Amino acid sequence: MNNSELWQLSKKVYREIVFQSVFSFRTGGLLPQSPKDVGKNIESIAKNVEFNVVLNKVMMAFFIGFMSGFTFFSGVLFKVDRELAAVCSVSTLLISILFIIVFMGIQVTTSFVSSRVTDILILLPFSRKDVSKILTMCFIRIFDIPLIAAVLIIPVAYGLSYGSISGALMVLWSVIITEVFALTISIALALSFYNKAVRGGGGSKLGILTRFFYMAIWIVPMFLMYMIFGFTTHIAEFVKSIAQSIPYALAPLYPFSLGFLASLATFQTYNPNITILSIASSLIYFVLAVYSSKWLMEKIVGIGLGSTAAGARVIAGKVFIKIEEPWLGIVKKDLRIASRSPSYFSMLIMPILQTIILTFSLSSVLRSTNLNQSTIPIEYIPFSLLIFPAISLLMILILPPMLLSIENVAYSYTGSLPLKRKTVIIAKILLTSIIYFISSLTMILLIAVMRSHLLTVFIVLNGILTLSAIASIIIETIFVSKILIQRLSSGNIYFKMIYYVLVAILFFLITMMPLIVYGMIVLFTQSGLLGMASLIIVSTIEFSIALLLLTKVK
Amino acid sequence: MPNGTTAPPLFIQGLTVKYGSFVAVDNISFVVNPGEIYGLLGPNGAGKTSTLKTIIGLVQPASGRIEVFGKPISDEIAVKSMIGYVPEEVILMDSLTPREFLEFVASIRRLNADTVNTRLEKLVSAFQLREYFDTPIAALSKGNKQKVAIVAALMHEPRLLILDEPLIGLDAFSSKILKELLIFHASKGGAVIFSTHIMEVAERLCTRVGIINRGRMVGEGTVDGLRKLVKSAEGSLEEIFLKVTEQEAGVQEIVKALEA
Ligand SMILES: Nc1ncnc2c1ncn2[C@@H]1O[C@H](COP(=O)(O)OP(=O)(O)OP(=O)(O)O)[C@@H](O)[C@H]1O
Ligand SMILES: [Mg+2]
Numbered sequence: 001m002n003n004s005e006l007w008q009l010s011k012k013v014y015r016e017i018v019f020q021s022v023f024s025f026r027t028g029g030l031l032p033q034s035p036k037d038v039g040k041n042i043e044s045i046a047k048n049v050e051f052n053v054v055l056n057k058v059m060m061a062f063f064i065g066f067m068s069g070f071t072f073f074s075g076v077l078f079k080v081d082r083e084l085a086a087v088c089s090v091s092t093l094l095i096s097i098l099f100i101i102v103f104m105g106i107q108v109t110t111s112f113v114s115s116r117v118t119d120i121l122i123l124l125p126f127s128r129k130d131v132s133k134i135l136t137m138c139f140i141r142i143f144d145i146p147l148i149a150a151v152l153i154i155p156v157a158y159g160l161s162y163g164s165i166s167g168a169l170m171v172l173w174s175v176i177i178t179e180v181f182a183l184t185i186s187i188a189l190a191l192s193f194y195n196k197a198v199r200g201g202g203g204s205k206l207g208i209l210t211r212f213f214y215m216a217i218w219i220v221p222m223f224l225m226y227m228i229f230g231f232t233t234h235i236a237e238f239v240k241s242i243a244q245s246i247p248y249a250l251a252p253l254y255p256f257s258l259g260f261l262a263s264l265a266t267f268q269t270y271n272p273n274i275t276i277l278s279i280a281s282s283l284i285y286f287v288l289a290v291y292s293s294k295w296l297m298e299k300i301v302g303i304g305l306g307s308t309a310a311g312a313r314v315i316a317g318k319v320f321i322k323i324e325e326p327w328l329g330i331v332k333k334d335l336r337i338a339s340r341s342p343s344y345f346s347m348l349i350m351p352i353l354q355t356i357i358l359t360f361s362l363s364s365v366l367r368s369t370n371l372n373q374s375t376i377p378i379e380y381i382p383f384s385l386l387i388f389p390a391i392s393l394l395m396i397l398i399l400p401p402m403l404l405s406i407e408n409v410a411y412s413y414t415g416s417l418p419l420k421r422k423t424v425i426i427a428k429i430l431l432t433s434i435i436y437f438i439s440s441l442t443m444i445l446l447i448a449v450m451r452s453h454l455l456t457v458f459i460v461l462n463g464i465l466t467l468s469a470i471a472s473i474i475i476e477t478i479f480v481s482k483i484l485i486q487r488l489s490s491g492n493i494y495f496k497m498i499y500y501v502l503v504a505i506l507f508f509l510i511t512m513m514p515l516i517v518y519g520m521i522v523l524f525t526q527s528g529l530l531g532m533a534s535l536i537i538v539s540t541i542e543f544s545i546a547l548l549l550l551t552k553v554k
Numbered sequence: 555m556p557n558g559t560t561a562p563p564l565f566i567q568g569l570t571v572k573y574g575s576f577v578a579v580d581n582i583s584f585v586v587n588p589g590e591i592y593g594l595l596g597p598n599g600a601g602k603t604s605t606l607k608t609i610i611g612l613v614q615p616a617s618g619r620i621e622v623f624g625k626p627i628s629d630e631i632a633v634k635s636m637i638g639y640v641p642e643e644v645i646l647m648d649s650l651t652p653r654e655f656l657e658f659v660a661s662i663r664r665l666n667a668d669t670v671n672t673r674l675e676k677l678v679s680a681f682q683l684r685e686y687f688d689t690p691i692a693a694l695s696k697g698n699k700q701k702v703a704i705v706a707a708l709m710h711e712p713r714l715l716i717l718d719e720p721l722i723g724l725d726a727f728s729s730k731i732l733k734e735l736l737i738f739h740a741s742k743g744g745a746v747i748f749s750t751h752i753m754e755v756a757e758r759l760c761t762r763v764g765i766i767n768r769g770r771m772v773g774e775g776t777v778d779g780l781r782k783l784v785k786s787a788e789g790s791l792e793e794i795f796l797k798v799t800e801q802e803a804g805v806q807e808i809v810k811a812l813e814a
Binding site for chain 1: 610611612630631632633634635637639641643644645646647648649650653654656657658659660661662663664665666667670671674675678679684687688703
């Protein structure tokens with residue numbers, strides 16, 4: 001078979017993999033109860049899936065374009081050292097690309113790694129070589145648009161804003177290295193999650209390490225993105241201060257060495273030490289990229305030959321099970337399922353990361369805020385600060401529908417268990433609340449470290465907000481379990497993200513209510529004390545209503 | 555009428571199940587008594603699985619009454635606590651191991667740790683599941699997955715067992731074990747209802763059988779009783795089955811057509 005035929009074929013396989021990525025957990029037992037609807041739905045779901053995937057890719061490409069334009073031109077605009085701006089913006093973009101590709105690709109790569117498609121392909125009259133080729137092509141299809149977009153847009157944007165062809169070429173080279181890294185990481189992560197799912201059991205040290213790495217991949221770029229969009233000058237200052245004090249520390253590090261190299265190629269101002277350091281380390285990264293692309297090919301071919309599924313046996317321990325209270329049983333099960341599914345897992349840790357990023361950005365706002373002599377009236381300060389814990393709650397409110405959707409996993413079996421709706425609801429509320437408390441505590445801890453003079457204010461604010469936060473978690477969970485649960489697909493939650501976001505926004509209003517009342521009271525009476533009192537009263541009422549509703553659940 | 559202590563393990567009256575406008579189960583009535591192993595027979599698509607799923611509450615009936623030990627199935631928690639269920643297509647939580655899955659099920663059922671572990675030990679060795687106990691369910695073979703479901707269904711010593719084609723996929727040894735377990739279960743006064751395609755099994759194992767075709771009950775009784783009903787006392791259950799489902803003549807013709 002020639003390559004163009006294989007390329008055509010790989011499209012079919014790719015589609016199947018995308019489809020599987022959405023149905024990686026089979027729901028079972030919840031199909032609509034009419035034969036006509038069944039056929040129709042599956043078809044429309046399939047179309048919907050494809051559309052969503054293309055949309056995602058186009059959005060990624062658009063985002064890459066927007067980001068590179070913004071970063072490079074703002075670097076020119078702000079009056080910072082141009083050479084340093086080049087280093088910063090190139091480094092930031094590279095790490096962001098790495099993140100975007102890995103993150104957006106993780107779900108599809110996981111089903112790529114675990115797909116049974118290879119089993120089918122092997123049966124058809126293809127040579128093993130062809131199978132491997134098809135899979136490689138498939139893998140490229142997963143990332144096609146964003147990869148091409150990054151390679152085209154970033155160097156061009158750089159060339160335009162800094163007016164240097166040699167610089168642009170250097171950036172092109174760096175982008176390619178970064179893309180290889182990104183693909184390698186995404187396959188490695190997918191394999192790690194897959195192995196976790198198939199080999200199971202307790203996490204090995206390496207497995208835990210990989211997951212920490214995954215989190216790091218989350219934190220770093222989001223942190224950087226916040227800096228790009230909100231505080232471009234801050235970041236430049238920051239890197240400048242580091243670069244001036246310890247340039248030798250940054251130069252050998254990815255992605256800074258590539259950034260330094262681009263800057264060198266553009267401005268040709270040589271600091272001999274940094275030049276040598278960055279060139280030498282860039283070469284090392286290049287070699288690393290070559291090796292990882294080799295590893296990547298090996299893995300892809302390995303998947304083609306079905307080697308990932310082999311050796312999935314685990315030596316069994318003693319036959320003895322621990323029995324918990326039903327709600328704890330559900331919580332444990334949820335945590336186990338979530339930790340083995342990339343999309344659930346990322347959603348679960350998202351609120352905490354969000355809080356960290358938010359607190360950082362908050363703290364740089366607060367640096368200029370002196371509570372006693374600020375321009376805004378003192379009464380409004382708690383109000384403006386309350387926005388921050390409130391926003392981080394918005395992410396938390398995505399959790400109840402997500403956790404409830406886990407109940408749809410294997411419903412055709414679990415439906416036969418004597419499971420009270422109330423128990424399920426309580427379990428989900430507890431798990432969500434735990435995540436909420438962890439993220440609140442994280443915020444308070446960070447504030448204690450960074451802006452200790454605001455610590456008491458923050459503890460009080462978080463404390464006040466907790467009542468209405470828990471109230472909205474309770475009411476939302478009850479609502480979703482009653483009305484929405486059957487619509488939630490299990491598995492790839494990004495697929496039905498819109499439901500989650502809409503629900504979260506709707507119930508976010510409950511959290512906002514006391515704040516709104518507070519704002520109004522302060523506006524009309526000019527009394528911060530009265531405002532505080534009404535805030536406490538409204539949130540207490542909300543909390544009582546939520547508890548009342550909860551006791552009414554059967 | 556079922557009530558109090560004399561209530562039968564399963565009482566079904568006038569059950570109708572619809573998928574949209576399609577009638578999958580049409581006005582079926584039958585009773586399963588204590589100590590009975592009741593076989594539900596019927597060709598593909600007859601409505602066996604739909605009937606069983608309705609008892610479990612996975613499918614809502616369009617009309618009819620179902621009671622389990624005198625309790626209407628609307629009393630979900632009480633009814634489900636008395637039942638052990640093995641679905642037709644075993645889809646469990648793939649990313650969990652059998653240990654984690656059974657822990658979940660046992661926790662939901664609020665079982666006593668000592669009792670259940672003693673029982674589990676026996677079940678796991680009987681079904682030779684020990685070596686797979688910590689392997690994710692996704693990586694188990696079809697038969698082993700099914701055994702996990704069977705163990706989960708037997709773990710709490712349910713009074714009524716509902717099994718949807720439980721023997722498909724089991725090896726000879728395990729299916730022998732399961733059959734013995736069912737007989738033992740019934741001898742202690744428990745009740746079993748299961749669907750099957752395997753006539754010999756139904757013939758040897760079942761106290762009574764019900765044959766459904768296109769959603770209707772077309773014959774019910776002991777195997778002997780059914781023989782009398784179709785007036786072919788010599789016939790095996792297979793022949794009776796083909797007769798009451800009106801497929802007998804068809805088989806001959808199709809075979810001839812295929813041989814020609
Ligand atoms: N979810 C569903 N939606 C629509 N129709 C369904 C659904 N489930 C079953 N049916 C239809 O209802 C009828 C009865 O199905 P059921 O699964 O109960 O048959 P069965 O007797 O168990 O068959 P088999 O021996 O093949 O397992 C079939 O015609 C089937 O196509
Ligand atoms: Mg069936």
